[in-house]
Amino acid sequence: MAGQQADQTIQVAGEWRPALSGATREILDPADAEPFARVAEGDERDADAAVDAARRAFDAGSWPRTPVAERAALLRRVADLLIRDREELGLLESRDAGKTVEEGRVDIDCVADAFRYFADLVTAEGPGRVVDAGSPDVHSVVVHEPVGVCALITPWNYPLLQASWKIAPALAAGNTFVVKPSEITPMTTIALLERLEEAGLPAGVANIVTGPGHSVGARLAEHPDVDLVSFTGGLVSGTKVAQAAAAGVKKIALELGGKNPNVVFADACATEEDFDTAVDQALNAAFIHSGQVCSAGARLIVEESVRERFVAELARRAGRIRLGRGTEKGVECGPLVSEQQRARTEAYVASALAEGAVLRCGGRRPEPSGTRPADGYFYEPTVLDQCHREMKVVREEVFGPVLTVETFRTEDEAVALANDTEYGLAGAVWTTDPGRARRVAGRLRHGTVWINDFHPYLPQAEWGGFGKSGIGRELGPAGLAEYRETKHVYQNLAPRPVRWFMG
Numbered sequence: 001m002a003g004q005q006a007d008q009t010i011q012v013a014g015e016w017r018p019a020l021s022g023a024t025r026e027i028l029d030p031a032d033a034e035p036f037a038r039v040a041e042g043d044e045r046d047a048d049a050a051v052d053a054a055r056r057a058f059d060a061g062s063w064p065r066t067p068v069a070e071r072a073a074l075l076r077r078v079a080d081l082l083i084r085d086r087e088e089l090g091l092l093e094s095r096d097a098g099k100t101v102e103e104g105r106v107d108i109d110c111v112a113d114a115f116r117y118f119a120d121l122v123t124a125e126g127p128g129r130v131v132d133a134g135s136p137d138v139h140s141v142v143v144h145e146p147v148g149v150c151a152l153i154t155p156w157n158y159p160l161l162q163a164s165w166k167i168a169p170a171l172a173a174g175n176t177f178v179v180k181p182s183e184i185t186p187m188t189t190i191a192l193l194e195r196l197e198e199a200g201l202p203a204g205v206a207n208i209v210t211g212p213g214h215s216v217g218a219r220l221a222e223h224p225d226v227d228l229v230s231f232t233g234g235l236v237s238g239t240k241v242a243q244a245a246a247a248g249v250k251k252i253a254l255e256l257g258g259k260n261p262n263v264v265f266a267d268a269c270a271t272e273e274d275f276d277t278a279v280d281q282a283l284n285a286a287f288i289h290s291g292q293v294c295s296a297g298a299r300l301i302v303e304e305s306v307r308e309r310f311v312a313e314l315a316r317r318a319g320r321i322r323l324g325r326g327t328e329k330g331v332e333c334g335p336l337v338s339e340q341q342r343a344r345t346e347a348y349v350a351s352a353l354a355e356g357a358v359l360r361c362g363g364r365r366p367e368p369s370g371t372r373p374a375d376g377y378f379y380e381p382t383v384l385d386q387c388h389r390e391m392k393v394v395r396e397e398v399f400g401p402v403l404t405v406e407t408f409r410t411e412d413e414a415v416a417l418a419n420d421t422e423y424g425l426a427g428a429v430w431t432t433d434p435g436r437a438r439r440v441a442g443r444l445r446h447g448t449v450w451i452n453d454f455h456p457y458l459p460q461a462e463w464g465g466f467g468k469s470g471i472g473r474e475l476g477p478a479g480l481a482e483y484r485e486t487k488h489v490y491q492n493l494a495p496r497p498v499r500w501f502m503g
C-alpha cells in the first residue's frame with residue numbers, strides 16, 4: 001500500500017485513516033496461514049462517515065455533473081494505471097485470495113477491460129431518447145441519471161474483479177459510492193481506490209470501509225442515505241441484504257451463488273480429440289481457483305454410455321493437478337481461501353459419502369511439500385461419482401474443489417437434471433449436433449449458457465442469474481442501467497389552459 005500506513009485502509013472524503021474504534025485485522029496468506037498485512041477493522045460508525053461523505057459528494061460535488069467524456073477519460077486512466085501495476089496487483093491478489101499469480105494477472109486484465117468497456121459504453125450513447133408525444137408543440141425525451149449513493153459489497157473469490165463490475169459502471173453513470181470488500185480479501189480493492197485517487201477522481205466520490213459484513217455491510221445495506229445496494233456474495237447474506245434494503249425501498253442488485261451443470265452428450269466424445277477437449281474443459285470448469293467460482297461447473301451431467309471412460313480420465317487428470325502456493329512456479333491451483341472454507345468442503349464430501357457417493361479421487365488434504373506449507377488451506381480436487389439430485393452435495397453450493405457426477409440417457413432427462421436447482425447462474429452443453437445444442441441451450445434456465453465451452457464471459461454481455469442466483473445483471477448495457485434512474489422530461493412548447501375545471 002503506497003498511499004497510507006498499514007492499518008489506515010479506510011478512505012472517507014479523500015482521507016485515509018484507521019477505524020474510529022482503532023481496531024485492526026490481520027490478513028492471512030491462505031497458503032501458509034501467516035499474516036502478511038494488517039487493515040483497519042471498521043464498524044457502523046465508519047460506514048456512517050463514509051456514506052455521509054458519498055452523500056455530500058453526490059449532492060454538492062462535481063462528479064454527477066461532470067461531462068460524460070471526462071468521466072470516461074478518467075475510467076480509461078484507471079485502466080492504464082491497473083495495467084501499469086499489473087505485476088504488483090496480480091501478486092497481491094494471489095497472496096490475498098490464494099489463486100496463482102497467473103490467475104491474478106488475468107484478473108487484473110479483466111478489471112482493466114471492465115473500466116474500458118464502461119468508458120466506451122457511456123461515450124457511445126446519445127443525449128437521450130426522444131419520444132413522439134403526438135404533437136409538434138411537445139418535446140419529450142427520456143434521459144438517464146445517476147442513482148445517487150451506492151453501497152457496493154463484494155466477496156473474496158474474485159475480490160477486485162467483482163468490485164470492478166460495480167465500481168466501473170457506478171462511476172461511468174456519475175454516482176458516488178462506498179465499497180466494502182470481503183473482510184478476508186480487502187487488499188486489491190484498497191489498491192484500486194489508491195489508483196482512482198491517482199487518476200484524479202474528486203475526493204468523496206469513492207470511499208472504502210474495510211470491516212465485517214455483520215457490522216459495516218449490514219449498516220450500508222440499511223443506511224437511509226444509500227440509494228442503491230449492489231451485493232455479490234452468498235445466498236444467506238444476500239437475503240439479509242435484500243431485507244435490509246427493502247425496508248428503505250432502495251434499488252438493489254444481487255449476484256449470488258450457483259450450482260452449475262456441465263452437460264456432456266456422448267457425441268461430444270466421438271473422436272479422441274473431442275473427448276480430450278470435453279474432459280479438459282470439465283476439469284477447468286470444476287477446479288479452476290479450487291472451485292471457488294460462482295459459475296464453477298460443479299455438476300457433471302454426462303450421458304450414461306460414456307460415463308465410465310469420461311469419469312476415469314477426469315479423475316486421473318484431477319489427481320495430477322499441481323497444488324501449492326499460488327506464487328510458486330509450476331503450481332496450477334492454490335489453496336482454499338480459509339480454514340472455514342476447507343472445513344465446509346470437507347463436511348460436504350463427508351455427507352456425500354454418507355449418502356452413497358463413490359470417491360474417484362481426492363477427498364482429503366494433500367501431504368505438505370516444498371510448495372505446500374503444512375498450515376496452508378489445501379484440499380485435493382475431488383470427483384464424486386454415482387451422485388443423484390437428492391444429495392446435499394448436488395443441491396447446495398460447495399464453493400470448493402468438488403465435482404459431482406450424474407448421468408442421463410435422454411435429452412429431456414439431461415435438461416431436467418440441469419434445471420433441477422434453485423440457482424440458475426450458468427451452465428454448459430457439449431454436443432456436436434447443432435440442433436441439439438440450440439434446443440438444450442434454449443431450455444436451460446440459467447443466466448449464461450455455454451455451448452462447447454465453459455467459463456468465458458464478455459464485458460459487453462450481461463452476467464447474472466435466474467432463480468436464487470440473484471436479481472439484476474452486471475456487465476453489458478443492463479449492468480450500466482442498474483446504476484441509473486430513468487427520467488422522462490416532457491416540455492410543452494406552447495402551453496395553454498386545460499379547462500377541465502370550468503369554474
Ligand code: NAD
Nearest residue numbers: 154155156181182213217218233234237240255256257294
Ligand atoms: P458472503 O455472502 O459471506 O460475503 C459477501 C460479502 O457480504 C462480504 O463482503 C461480507 O462481509 C458481506 N456480508 C456478509 N454478511 C452481510 C450482511 N449481513 N450484510 C451485509 N453484508 C454482509 O460471500 P463470500 O463467502 O464472500 O463469497 C462467496 C459467495 O459469493 C458464493 O456464494 C458465490 O457463489 C458468491 N459469488 C457470486 C458471484 C456472481 O457473480 N454471482 C461472484 C462471486 C461470488
